[in-house]
Amino acid sequence: MDLTRTIFSVIDMRSFSNLWFWIALAVMWSTASHWVLGVPWDMVLRARRKGGQLQADVEDLARIYTSRMLYIGRVSGTAVLVLAAGFLSALWVLGFWYGMQFAQAVFLMAMPMSVVGLVSVQAARKVEAGDNTGEALFRRLRTHRRVVQAIGMVSIFVTAMWGMFQNMHMSVLGN
Numbered sequence: 001m002d003l004t005r006t007i008f009s010v011i012d013m014r015s016f017s018n019l020w021f022w023i024a025l026a027v028m029w030s031t032a033s034h035w036v037l038g039v040p041w042d043m044v045l046r047a048r049r050k051g052g053q054l055q056a057d058v059e060d061l062a063r064i065y066t067s068r069m070l071y072i073g074r075v076s077g078t079a080v081l082v083l084a085a086g087f088l089s090a091l092w093v094l095g096f097w098y099g100m101q102f103a104q105a106v107f108l109m110a111m112p113m114s115v116v117g118l119v120s121v122q123a124a125r126k127v128e129a130g131d132n133t134g135e136a137l138f139r140r141l142r143t144h145r146r147v148v149q150a151i152g153m154v155s156i157f158v159t160a161m162w163g164m165f166q167n168m169h170m171s172v173l174g175n
Contacts, residue, residue, distance in 0.1 A: 015101050015105035016105060016163030016164075017163075024109070029156060033145055033149045038065025039061045043061075044138065048138050055134070059133055069120065070124050070128060088110060091107035091110065104162070105163075111155075119148065
């Protein structure tokens with residue numbers, strides 16, 4: 001038996017019937033909605049409630065992470081965009097044209113996260129433009145978190161529907 005066959009027999013490449021895929025999907029979206037522009041959401045809530053040093057810490061973290069994100073976007077944004085588009089295109093072709101379930105699963109995780117990345121850059125620009133202190137920052141972070149959660153809910157719904165379709169399709173075919 002060759003190495004590729006051994007690997008594929010150990011790792012179930014039918015991702016939508018694999019518990020680890022669904023755990024990874026849940027962890028990915030939980031993490032994405034918890035870290036809002038690099039700031040932990042629980043820290044934002046405490047800073048909003050108590051103010052003082054906690055608020056200064058949130059403002060500093062937001063400044064650091066938005067500056068970093070925008071710097072990366074300005075220096076290598078075009079290259080990142082081209083590579084991401086190529087990667088997503090390759091996943092789409094492998095997954096939906098050639099029917100590789102693993103590529104479908106990765107695409108259904110990576111595509112919405114790339115949208116979150118674009119939304120994050122937009123939010124970072126708004127923070128840099130003036131929504132960087134006090135209630136304006138808290139409002140921007142809350143809005144960004146809600147947008148990420150909405151993208152996550154739609155993504156999980158679409159992924160679950162596609163996964164159920166794939167699982168039913170595979171059970172009918174007997175694979």
